[in-house]
Amino acid sequence: MATTEFRTCPLCEATCGLELTIEDGKVTKIRGDADDVLSAGFICPKGANLGALHEDPDRLRTPMLRNADGVLEPCSWDEAFELIDERFKRIDAEHGRQAFSAYLGNPVAHSLSGLIYGRPMLKAIGTRNVFSASSVDQAPKQVACGLMYGTSLSITIPDIDRTDYLLILGADPLVSNGSLMTAPNFRGRMKKIGERGGKVVVVDPRRSRTAEAADEHLFIHPGSDALFCFAIVNTLFAEGLVTPGDHLDGLLSGIEQVEAAAVPFTPEAVADRCGIDAETIRRIAREVAAAPSAAVYGRIGTTTQPFGTLTSWLIDLISILTGNLDRPGGVMFPKPPAGTPNTQGEPGSGRGLKIHRWASRAKERGEVLGELPVNCLADEILTPGEGQIRSLITIGGNPVLSTPNGDRLARALDTLELMISIDIYLNETSRHADVILPAPSALEHSHFDLVFTVFSVRNYANFSPTVFPLPPEMLDEWEVLLRLSAIAGGAGPHADIGPVDDFFALELAGRETRSSSSPVHGRDPAELVAEVGDRSGPERLLDIMLRCGPYGDGFGSNPDGLSLAKLEANPHGIDLGPLEPRIPESLRTPSGLVELAAEPLLADVERLRAELDSAPSNGDGLLLIGRRQLRSNNSWMHNIPKLVSGPEGCTVLVNPLDGERFGVADGQRAVLSSARGSIELTAVHSDAMMPGVVSVPHGWGHDGEETEINVASAHAGANVNLLGDTELVDEITGTAVLNGIPVEIAAAG
Numbered sequence: 001m002a003t004t005e006f007r008t009c010p011l012c013e014a015t016c017g018l019e020l021t022i023e024d025g026k027v028t029k030i031r032g033d034a035d036d037v038l039s040a041g042f043i044c045p046k047g048a049n050l051g052a053l054h055e056d057p058d059r060l061r062t063p064m065l066r067n068a069d070g071v072l073e074p075c076s077w078d079e080a081f082e083l084i085d086e087r088f089k090r091i092d093a094e095h096g097r098q099a100f101s102a103y104l105g106n107p108v109a110h111s112l113s114g115l116i117y118g119r120p121m122l123k124a125i126g127t128r129n130v131f132s133a134s135s136v137d138q139a140p141k142q143v144a145c146g147l148m149y150g151t152s153l154s155i156t157i158p159d160i161d162r163t164d165y166l167l168i169l170g171a172d173p174l175v176s177n178g179s180l181m182t183a184p185n186f187r188g189r190m191k192k193i194g195e196r197g198g199k200v201v202v203v204d205p206r207r208s209r210t211a212e213a214a215d216e217h218l219f220i221h222p223g224s225d226a227l228f229c230f231a232i233v234n235t236l237f238a239e240g241l242v243t244p245g246d247h248l249d250g251l252l253s254g255i256e257q258v259e260a261a262a263v264p265f266t267p268e269a270v271a272d273r274c275g276i277d278a279e280t281i282r283r284i285a286r287e288v289a290a291a292p293s294a295a296v297y298g299r300i301g302t303t304t305q306p307f308g309t310l311t312s313w314l315i316d317l318i319s320i321l322t323g324n325l326d327r328p329g330g331v332m333f334p335k336p337p338a339g340t341p342n343t344q345g346e347p348g349s350g351r352g353l354k355i356h357r358w359a360s361r362a363k364e365r366g367e368v369l370g371e372l373p374v375n376c377l378a379d380e381i382l383t384p385g386e387g388q389i390r391s392l393i394t395i396g397g398n399p400v401l402s403t404p405n406g407d408r409l410a411r412a413l414d415t416l417e418l419m420i421s422i423d424i425y426l427n428e429t430s431r432h433a434d435v436i437l438p439a440p441s442a443l444e445h446s447h448f449d450l451v452f453t454v455f456s457v458r459n460y461a462n463f464s465p466t467v468f469p470l471p472p473e474m475l476d477e478w479e480v481l482l483r484l485s486a487i488a489g490g491a492g493p494h495a496d497i498g499p500v501d502d503f504f505a506l507e508l509a510g511r512e513t514r515s516s517s518s519p520v521h522g523r524d525p526a527e528l529v530a531e532v533g534d535r536s537g538p539e540r541l542l543d544i545m546l547r548c549g550p551y552g553d554g555f556g557s558n559p560d561g562l563s564l565a566k567l568e569a570n571p572h573g574i575d576l577g578p579l580e581p582r583i584p585e586s587l588r589t590p591s592g593l594v595e596l597a598a599e600p601l602l603a604d605v606e607r608l609r610a611e612l613d614s615a616p617s618n619g620d621g622l623l624l625i626g627r628r629q630l631r632s633n634n635s636w637m638h639n640i641p642k643l644v645s646g647p648e649g650c651t652v653l654v655n656p657l658d659g660e661r662f663g664v665a666d667g668q669r670a671v672l673s674s675a676r677g678s679i680e681l682t683a684v685h686s687d688a689m690m691p692g693v694v695s696v697p698h699g700w701g702h703d704g705e706e707t708e709i710n711v712a713s714a715h716a717g718a719n720v721n722l723l724g725d726t727e728l729v730d731e732i733t734g735t736a737v738l739n740g741i742p743v744e745i746a747a748a749g
């Protein structure tokens, strides 16, 4: 008999609602859930293959342990945890806690278990050597926004459903389905901007799918967005177009410093470096200022470049100076149901974002967001001396493919005394582990988007219960993380995790009851924990967060409010309305103001100014940029036959003029090389590329060696990150430069 289940897709930030048809314990059909409060039936090819991912025969279903011959083979959970415990103790005794490290990959952001139990595990280990995908991704945006608004999750989100003007830099949401902007069916939402008489402009060195659908597209030289944005800011001041709006009266600090800093960046001064003429830059500035409402949005093309943090800052400055911060149609702060640092505590009581509180040992790269940039991980492992990293745990990460110079990192991983991977595959990274702990399939655990409700264009809440029961031989990811926490805490490999979990629940409830702004202030934490009943694990903690959150039932004080039970009764989610103005209530800077000219940002402006006097980074040569592909998910999902056999492959897109210039024909095999390495792949001529720029997607290069991803290995592609350079970073955050890498191209053979 067929049954229907509703579930949020955990694969990307769009968080689409899916309708699953289940027959005889198998998913026989997946389509978009037409009643989903946010996605209203939208789905992409990846979401439609969630069943295939569940069924994938290569997906790990037992732990794996490296045997005496160095080969990974299946083992029991006890054997896995016993080995970890033994090595953990040995490394700890000999070298202390700073010898341990962790890499948290992209899927952690989509995992309730990972989000709730990952950090406590890191705390139990007690190392500062924490790395994550943030430093090959959005850390610059989080730092820029954190310095301006007070917390690393104070990210402004374009209110695209009401805006009259959307300026997009370095993002291709029609393919990526949006990032730091949860907005399923971006194409539909974008079309409505036009129907309202609005305009969409895309700034990108490639005429992306989004640029194709926009009203206007401007080619820009890779890495020059900070200059372009500064020239817009310069124009706004020069032409008297700075009007932040009455609603921000008395709430902005540093506007004079911004004006002074912008002086050298006239449209004329930046035009050549950007490849955009001065008059066009002025026109865009005037259009943004004149639009009834406007939102400026930048994504991966603007963060993973040498001035990622400055670009992110300038993008917000344009919105602020044109009166578009915190008002409908501009950029706004969502109010997520489980709360965030900017819904908790008293406004005006913020401590602000601190950065560079410590530095990595070997490369001396500064801490941001409590982490170190993954760019220095290999050096921190390979450089001998006090504090050398000797152990790594990866959680849902494949840094060998996703980070620059992954080949060197791979060699470093083989020198570790203990490497653990929590993953669903034996792949390019996990093959270096001593122990692989399998995570269940997405359909074998419940789901709630703690992170993406913070970045959504509409406030909403949606909970997905488990579709298939966890197989008896499996542990859930939170149980694995708790077992590892117990080992790090000295409780050994067989610890009963129940009491530890109870302790977490009590601790969370206690934080609420102690907080003067919480609806449960002053109550007994044990009473709250008792009230959430016999739930355990992340669901129990989620229930507490929801009930104490901004829409919560407050454990009785607001009886119609949210609880997990209420979400369970609403399988298509609950709409919590459009974004609403949240300033000053959301600000957590020490001053209680929006800090337009935070010191670390201003300090980096001189480096940008020096760009005006220097030659472009690769003269007449080529610059390499990346792109997303509809049927890929970073470095994985290439093992799903229906996705990988589609029309997209791992190719280098080259402007026909460059093809001719360098003797590389359309469809020909080409060698692409940088100062760090070279790869061979098929060249495709495309006038969508700006001349002088080539594009290669990341996440490929499945060489098949000692991995068990057989479909992916048959569609290997090349690893573009072999061309990356761990020395090329955004100075403030240490985030890797993935866009704008100097390269050469030649016909292969």
Ligand SMILES: Nc1nc2c(c(=O)[nH]1)N[C@H]1C(S)=C(S)[C@@H](COP(=O)(O)OP(=O)(O)OC[C@H]3O[C@@H](n4cnc5c(=O)[nH]c(N)nc54)[C@H](O)[C@@H]3O)O[C@H]1N2
Pocket: 104, 105, 106, 107, 111, 132, 133, 136, 137, 138, 300, 395, 396, 397, 398, 399, 401, 402, 403, 422, 423, 424, 425, 427, 429, 439, 440, 441, 442, 626, 627, 633, 634, 635, 636, 697, 698, 699, 720, 721, 738
């Ligand atoms: N050149 C270049 N490099 C890039 C980028 C780029 O634009 N250009 N983009 C960067 C960005 S934005 C990001 S976010 C990173 C992503 O890079 P990573 O953080 O490495 O993440 P993924 O590549 O998504 O790899 C995810 C890993 O998690 C495993 N996995 C999948 N589902 C689960 C699960 O439910 N549980 C667990 N435990 N594991 C799971 C997969 O098998 C895979 O090994 O790549 C970055 N690398």
Ligand SMILES: Nc1nc2c(c(=O)[nH]1)N[C@H]1C(S)=C(S)[C@@H](COP(=O)(O)OP(=O)(O)OC[C@H]3O[C@@H](n4cnc5c(=O)[nH]c(N)nc54)[C@H](O)[C@@H]3O)O[C@H]1N2
Pocket: 012, 013, 106, 137, 169, 170, 171, 172, 173, 175, 176, 177, 178, 179, 203, 204, 205, 206, 208, 220, 221, 222, 223, 224, 225, 299, 300, 301, 302, 305, 625, 626, 627, 628, 629, 630, 631, 632, 633, 634, 635, 695, 739, 740
């Ligand atoms: N299908 C699919 N969806 C995904 C992913 C995936 O792998 N596949 N990955 C997910 C992840 S982890 C993330 S972080 C998001 C990323 O989401 P997006 O940022 O929307 O992803 P991209 O398609 O890489 O878009 C980046 C754009 O920046 C452009 N670009 C490159 N360099 C520059 C530059 O210097 N200046 C400007 N202005 N533009 C530049 C590129 O040409 C490209 O069009 O996507 C998510 N969604």
Ligand code: SF4
Pocket: 009, 010, 011, 012, 013, 014, 015, 016, 042, 043, 044, 045, 046, 047, 048, 177, 184
């Ligand atoms: S757009 Fe993202 S969330 Fe929606 S179905 Fe596709 S992968 Fe899933």
Ligand SMILES: [Mo]
Pocket: 106, 133, 137
């Ligand atoms: Mo990402």
